[in-house]
Amino acid sequence: MKNIKKLLAVLISVVLTVSLLAACGGDGGATTNTDKPEGTTAEQTDVKTEPVTDAKTEADTTVPATTDEVTEAPELKLYDIYRWDFDDASDLGWVSSNMTDVSAGEDGTMKLVCKGSDPNITTKRLNVNIDCDKVEYITMRVKNCTDNYSCQLFISTTDSPGPAESYSLKFEHEYADEDxxxxxxxxxxxxxxGWSGTLKALRFDYTDGSEGEYYIDYIALQTTVEKDAGGVVTEEDVDPRAGKELLYKWDLTTLTAEDMYLSSQPHDEDTEADENEGEEVEDPRWHFSGGVEDAYVENGHLVIKIGAIDPFMISPKLTTPFDCSAVTAVVVKACNKTDMTLAQFFFRTEDAEAFSEAGSVRFSFEKQGADNEEWEEIVIKPSDSVLWDGQLDYIRLDPSEAHEGIVMIDSIELWGSAQ
Known part of the structure; x- marks a missing residue:
């Protein structure tokens, strides 16, 4: 009986073993099941969700490149259109327009000595036509020994007459006096x-400081196009009177007290001219107003004494009609004894019935200072103004932007072609 029980136990054990083996064999046949695609284990999914490209980018940006791996960008090659290199000590091409002593420095440089607040310099008259569209860069090599980092460049063009804050650019030096x-x-x-049209002048406010020295090695107007490829610069006649004739002349040395009206002095009659800053001058007198303190003829010269801002003088109405297209030059013979070089010519025509900034041309003297005795013939091209058209009625001259000092004027002439 015990043997029978042992035999049954063995048989049951064998049956269970066979059943278990069959079950394992059934699971092994499931490897072809397509319900679960290959490669979807949790570990593999974690790896694939990491952005491989980002990981490579991070590696590229965090591991410093070796010297052999660095490729420098090619240096921008620039060509001069116009250049001031200051090699000619007798004619630097720039003059003081406020609070600056300008002189030739060592080794072909221009030396500026700041004498007070708002110091700046301005170009002399340009005898070349410079198309602003062709100038891509204005480059300067400078040494700033003033007490300030800030500076500003003003422009004046046929499209954007200046200097004006709206036609300027502020920027900063890297170094100052201690460097x-x-x-x-x-x-x-x-x-x-406003950088468009033909360039007429530049003004450089080289510091916001009020003391110190400043040096300029060169100032260059440059392009990325080779100079001989575009005909960027064309020489013009230095004197637009060449081949023309004198059309009209105001001889100011012969003026008497009866020929002048000075608004700073009391008069028996009031005139509409004073109320409108001289926009209507019906009598045959020259009107002096604004910052003009006095005006008189002495030793054969008209002397204009300036005592405040915005001095100006306005001609009588022209009795001889001149078409603006026939007038190529306005010539002012003057001696500037103020501390500034900038001045301005205005005009009125039948079409432009009021004096305006657009109806004007700025110009500069080459010499200045209370001790200056040199007379200059300032040649102005009125066609630089977009409003120079129609019949000329009046002219206005702002002899200086200075707030004090003296300007002497002998004559104002109109040159051109006879009608």
């Missing part, structure tokens, strides 16, 4: 509002 280092200032003209 005593040369640096290159490279200005992209696309950053300058």
């Amino acid at each position: 005593d280092e040369w640096e290159i200032l490279e200005i992209d003209t696309l950053d300058i509002n």
Whole structure:
């Protein structure tokens, strides 16, 4: 009986073993099941969710490149359109327009000595036509030994008459007085509002400081196009009177007290001219107003004494009609004894019935200062103004932007072609 029980136990054990083996064999046949695609284990999913490209980018940006791996961008090659290099000590091409002593420095540089607040310099008359669209960069090599980092460049063009805040660009030096280092200032003209038309003048406010020295090695108007490829610069006649004739002349040395009206002095009659800053001058007198303190003829010269801002003088109405298209030049013979070089010529025509900034041309004297005795013939091209059209009625001359000092004027002439 015990043997039978042992035999049954063995048989049951064998049956269970066979059943278990069969079950395992059934699971092994499920490897072809497509309900679960290959490669979807949790570990593999974690790996694939990491952005591989980002991991490579991170590796590229965090591991410093070796010297052999660095490829420097090619240096921008610039060509001069016009250049002031200050090699000619007798004619630097720039003059003081406020609070600056300008002189030739060592090794072909221009030295500026700041004499007070708002110091700046201005170009002399340009005898070339410079198309602003062709100038891509204004480059300067400078050494700033003033007490300030800030500076500003003003422009004046046929499209954007200046200097005006709206036609300027502010920027900063890298060094100041304690560094005593040369640096290159490279200005992209696309950053300058109003940079279009023909360039007439530049004004450089080289510091916001009020003391110190400043040196300029060169100032260059540059392009990325080779100079001989575009005909960027064309020479013009230095004197637009060439081949023309004298059309009209105001001889100011012969003026008497009866020929002048000075608004700063009391008069028996009031005139509409004073109320409108001289926009209507019905009598045959020259009107002196604004910052003109006195005006008189002495030793054969008209002397204009300036005592405040905005001095100006207005001609009588022209009795001889001149079409603006026939007048190519306005010539002023004068001696500037103020401390500023900038001045301005205005006009009125039948079409432009009021004096305006658009109906004007700025110009500059080459000499200035209380001790100056040199007379200059300032040749102005009135066609630089977009409003120079129609019949000329009046002219106005702002003899200086200075607030004090003396300007002497002998004559104002109109040159052109006889009608």
